[in-house]
Structure formats: structure tokens, C-alpha cells
Amino acid sequence: MKIQTVEAIEVAAPADELSSPWSSTVVLIKVTTSTGAVGWGEAPTTLMTHPVRASVPEVARFYEGRELIDHGTGRREFERYSFYRYHSMEATSALSGVDIACHDLIGRELGTPISTLLGGRLRERVRAYSNGWYSDCIRPEEFAAKARAMVRSGFSALKFDPFGDQFRELSPQGLRAASERVAAVRRAVGPEVDLLIECHGRFLPSAALRAGLELDQYRPRFMEEPMIPEYNDSLVEFRQRVRTPVALGERLLTAAEFASYLRRGLVDILQPDITNSGGFSYGREIAGVAAAFGAPVAYHNAFGPVQTAATLQMDATLPTFFLQESFEASWPAWKK
Template sequence: MGGFAEANPPTLHDLQATADDENSQRATNNRKKLTMKITAFECFKVPPRWLFLKITTDEGICGWGEPIVEGHAGAVEVAVQEAAEYLIGQDPTRIEDIWQTLYRARFYRGGPVLMSAIAGIDQALWDIKGKAHNLPIYEFFGGRVREKVRVYSWVGGDSPNEVASAARQRMESGFTAIKMNATSQSHYVDSFDKVEEVLARVGSIREALGSALGSAFGIAIDFHGRVHKSMAKVLARELEQFHPLFIEEPVLPENNEALKEIAHYTTIPIATGERLYSRWDFKQLLHDGVVDIIQPDLSHAGGISECRKIATMAEAYDVSVAFHCPLGPIALASCLQLDACTHNVLIQEQSLNIHYHQNGDLLDYLQDPNVFAYQDGHVNVPSGPGLGIQINEEAVREAAKIGHNWRNPVWRTTDGTIAEW
């Protein structure tokens, strides 16, 4: 009897191959859809002392970064413009390749200006990538390890006085930790009354808050590199009685070899790193084993990509991270994205009402300031796409018409010699 042979039914292998082909085609279509090119760079110098960067793509997706060295905004802006010569027409989603090119494809590299330019560009590229995939940046690094981040607030100014009342105000606002400058001008070896002044200020905070949180309230003390090794040893020992959260930059970063000696005089955790700009700068510091907390700045140390690597290095040395950020909303949003997915993060600096702010503050350039709503000493991690914030571009452009020319003060000691600020 004639007839047609019955077709062989598809095997499991055939079905899987078909599914793989369909998935491959979808992936190809998605890649085509998400293939973008960088079309424009714009920098905005805005009060109080910041530089914002907007990167635009041909898909209409824009990203924001904050490349800034405080007091050198103009120099960083030029460095960004030089980088833009390479980046126009590039695919913004190839972040690692762009980072490596900006770092390695030049004979002279590193330092605050070049690394800050890379940092702001890197932030903006991650913002673009997150928006393109409708994901917050932390999802690209394995997702969150925490729901919220502990933050601290600054009290006092460059020459801190009346810090006790300011600390109480911060506590009543819900903060559980503050940071203050330890000293003003200091000689290599100074009189002990300078030490007693510091002890009196820190003691006044502990006394003012003693009936409330007591020692549970964190007091971080920033030496700001103003104190030289001889005095740092004395201060570190004498401050132990107040159980500080940490002491910061007890010596200048170019003198970090002195940290080993200072550590012999105290059990207070030692923090440093805001003036180090790459994983290579942190390598010896971590190897020496004398630092407890590192403080890379996401607007100085190569951005989100590099600071993620630095934090991972620190974790291998059992060292925690407190990202440096006395800056603007883009820098803070970048920090919070990395805080969210980094296990060894301790606490986050933020700049609301900091003494540097004149004619502008942290929330002034956001469409929704509530994204940084602090509660019980913490801030929730922004969950929107990219950096998780929306910049008020109209406010940025208006502020850029004013601009700024911020410079740090020039200090001298009593005999007229230049002092560290």
C-alpha cells in the first residue's frame, strides 16, 4: 500500500536547539537595541564647589557623573574634555574597556586630576548602562548585600568649636555618628595644650550625649593630614579614653609608612585613603597591615569600577571600607550603589549641611530630594535605574551660569610657616 512516510517526531535535542536559536536571536535583537554611541559631553561647574558631567547617547539615554578635585574643578574639566576626544562615537556599555583605555593608553597616568576625570566618566557610563537595562547599578555587581547604609554627619568647621551642641542636634535629627576635624594649624612638634584642646572638644561631645546614646554614638576624628607623626602618636594615645569610631588621616598619605609606628600607640581603628587614587596606590597600604578602614573616593579614585576593585582587595586583608564623599548628589548616589553590594562597607560619609557649602547643598540639584531621606542614622539604597537619582537639569544649568571658584584656605602657623590645611 502506498502512502507518505510519517515524519519523525522532534527529539529533545531538536527542541533544545530550537529554543537555543530563539534565545540567541532574542539576545542578538537586544544587543542591537542596546548598541549605543556616545554623542556628547557637557560639564557644569556648580556651587558650592562641584563639577557635574552629562554624557549623551544617540539612543537618548543620558548618564551623570561627578568628576571633581575640590579646588581644581577647571583642571579636571580639561582632563574630561581630553578624554571625550576618544569617547565620542564609542559604545558606552563597554565600561571596562573604556576604563582600561583611559588609564593605560597614556604614558603618564594616575594622580588626582586624571583619575578624577576617569571617575566621573565611569559614574556616567554606569548610569547609562543601568538606565538601558532598567536596573540599579548594584545589580551588575551581584545584587544587594544590605537594605540600607549607615551614614554620618559632619560637625564643626575647619577650626572646630561648639561641636557638642552640633553633635546633639545631629543626634536629635536621627544620626548615630558624626565626624569632626581634630585640630587647626599644627607644628611638627607642638605644645601639649593643643592636645588638651582636642581632648576637651571630643570630651564635650561624649558628655553632652552621655545620657542618651553614650559610647554607642560614633565619633570619627579627622586629623586631615594636619598633624605630623610626633603629635599624631600623642593624640592617638590620649583619645583612646573617648572610644572614637576611628581616627582619619593621622598623617599625610605621603607619610603612610608612619602609620605602623602610630598603630603601636593606640587601639583606635585607623582610617585613610581619600588621597589615594587607584588600586596600585592602596596595594602597599593594605600589604603593610596597619590600616583598619580605607576611604577611597568614587569621584577621585577611578569611579565605581575602580573602587569596587579596591574594596575587594581590602576585604582580602580583613579591612573595612568607608567611601569618602564630602561632595554632591551624584558622588553620593555612586557611593550608595557600591555600598549596597559591598560586604565590607562600614559607614558612608555624606555632605548635607557640611561647612564647605555656600550657595548650594546636597539636595539642590535633585528632582526628588527624598531619595536621600535619612532615618535612624541610615539611608535606603536608591533602587531606581542607574544611579537611582534624577538630576534637575534645569537647576544645574542655572547654577552653572553662576559657577564657582572654590579654593581651600591657606594656613600658616604662629611663626609664619605654611601649615597643612
């Protein structure tokens, strides 16, 4: 059975429906074999829909015509002939989508879940945290009301960005507003619910440090990407002075990068994304790094339903699984 075609299929929000630019488009990867069998993957766009879609045929040429069972050689050929290798997130997103689709095909042909192909399940259920629930919240009481609703729906962990339009610098007023929002959520949901603080990698080290020290009092379970990635060496000092653990990883694309961050003491909780870091094939290598360091893994999962389904297959096999990101409660109808 050979890989015959690799296609990118763009699915987007209806023109009359308001949608976040992060979630308004999904690029599905359809791999069809010589027997007509079809497998599906997903390539996240991360505000770069056109470059990701254009990368798919460039990656496809390493796979089309190969035996499905040998699809891993396509990845090796990509590594050999792609000059930028894993330094182009658009290319690695396309590569990941193809890899996921190939695993989907093999699982379908064998009649077995992908988790079995990855070594078997270590768990039947995973704990999820909700994200995206606060998108229209500004005032502390709005954050609190939405947080209570999410807890009532069954979530015991919530992630949110309390920093509004603050960028690079964090003004005294901006820090106070963020603190008031987190305080309101903590009061609303009580001490047993885990709060996860999203920073979106947008602060200078000094601003990130002030945010971490201020929000420590609310006992967040982690702070995600507290500073601009180019300054991540400063996370050593951040982790020395701030009690809240650091989570990151959605911008890291290789097992070597994750190993480097762990060796240098820059991170506590890893957040790889299997749809931009090589799919299941490379995902296993990153999971191996996490296991070797004893690092908890909480996969990044901010895009579409195929990504979610694939990520859950990885979750089931992880020795150091921690939490799973979930946007499903906030998805628009077209994405469901």
C-alpha cells in the same frame, strides 16, 4: 548606542552665599549617546576646579565614538596612553565621572539600579555618619551643642576635626584644646555614639602619635589620616601604640595602593572615593581587595549629590561595608 559627547558642567554656590572652598563647586559629567540618552557622573574638584574641568575633554577622547556597552575599553585606552596613568587625581576624577555616567546610562537603559549591575544588593539600608556639622565651632561647648543636635536628628556616629589651625606640629596648647573639644562631645552624646576623629593628613608622625595617645581615652571609632601622607610608613608604629583604628584612603587611587597599605599594616579601615579612583569599574577592584583582606570600607563622600547617589550604589554591594560619610545635613540649599 554610541557615546556621542562628554561634557563638564560646573555648578557653583551663588556669589552672595558664603561657602567652604571644599563644597562651593560641583563638576557634573554629562554623557550623551547617539540616541539622545543622558547619564550623569561627578568629578570632585578638591580645591582644583579648573584642572579637573580641563581634564574632562582629555579623558573624553578615549570614550567618545565608542559603543556604550564597551565603555570599559575607554578606560584601558586611558591606561595605555596617559603617561601619568593613575597618578594625576585631576585626570582620575574626570575618568571616574565619565565611568559613573556610563553606568548610569546602562542602568537607565536596562531599567535597573547600578547595584544590580555590580552583582546585586547585600543590604537595603546603610548606616551613615555626619560630617560638616562643626564648621563654625570653636569652643568645646559649641562642639557639644552641635553634636547633641546631630544625634537628635538621627545620627549615631559623628566625625569632626578638633585640631583647629594646628599644622605639622601640635603644640601643647593645641593638643589640650583638641582634647577638651573631644571630651565635651563625648560627654554631650554619651558612650553609645561613635566619634570619628578627622586629622586631614596634616601632622608629622610625632605629633600624630601624641594626638592618638591623648584621644584614645575617649574611645574614637577611628582616626582619619593622622599624619601627612608622605610619612605614612610611620603608621606601623602608630597602630602599635595607639588603640584607635586608623582610617584612610581618599588620596589612594588604585587597587594596588590599597593592597600595599593593607599588606604593610598601615591601615584598619579603608576610605576609597569612587569619584577619584576610577568610578564603579575600578571601585569593584578596590572592593575586591578590601574583601580579600577582610578590611572594613567607609567610602569618602564629601562633595555633591551625584557622588552620594553613586556611592550608595556601591555601599549596597560591599561585602565589608562599615559606615557611610554624609554631609547632606550641612549642605547649602543650592546643592540640595
